[in-house]
Amino acid sequence: MRLLLLNPNTTEALTRRLARSAAEVLPADVVLLPLTANRGFPYISSRAEAQIAGAAVLEMLAEQEGRFDAAVIAAFGDPGLSAARELFDLPVTGLCEAAMLAALALGQRFAFVTFSPRLTPWYEEQVTRAGLGSRFAGTFTPDAGFGSIAAVAEEMRVPLVKTCRRAAARADVLILGGAPIAGLASEITEEVPAVLLDPVKAAVLQAVSLHRLRPTGADRGSFARPPAKESSGLVPALACRIAGKDTSKPD
Missing domain, CATH: 3.40.50.12500 (Rossmann fold)
Structure with missing residues (x-):
């Protein structure tokens, strides 16, 4: 199993701290893939910053699609969590x-x-x-x-x-x-x-459990995939995902 640990903050040192904590509890068959946001804020500390970070989360998930089996949004306010569950076909968890x-x-x-x-x-x-x-x-x-x-x-x-x-x-x-x-x-x-x-340990263990319970994640009811829609100005991978086009990339 490949688990994406997605840090919506832009500080690499925080990603390393998060990864160290996660590694302490992960099963041996789980490969951790840490990723740091390349735009946004060194540390998210307000609602406005969280909104911007949530968009960055969706971009990163779309750009990495096909390379991981579950994802953790590693910021405590869970920016973009519900949107990610609505849009992607795998389990996504948040720290909080x-x-x-x-x-x-x-x-x-x-x-x-x-x-x-x-x-x-x-x-x-x-x-x-x-x-x-x-x-x-x-x-x-x-x-x-x-x-x-x-x-x-x-x-x-x-x-x-x-x-x-x-x-x-x-x-x-x-x-x-x-x-x-x-x-x-x-x-x-x-x-x-x-x-x-x-929270990091709780979120990565939950992501592993959800992958084993339901690898496709949430995809029914309120989290049913939205109808395909064209967009403008989005990064290509996210635009393709929202348009319902296959963006998966083989290893």
């Missing part, structure tokens, strides 16, 4: 949705812990979309700021641990949200009195 679904099986209430309050509105909208508000205990962030987006996990480890301890008073499962802190959950688990979830 996968982590929330995993949290439901591990505790009664879950919370997000992330590194910047700027992310809170966008992240919490994902809870509303999933209909999980009654199980959600809120989003918790440190008071401290960060310097390099590529070194957030190292720079903010101490304030993030303190934030997790504070959140643990409200929730029994804590989801560490944001690509810059991928992998941190397993490093600090003994320092926090709650279950810690790494």
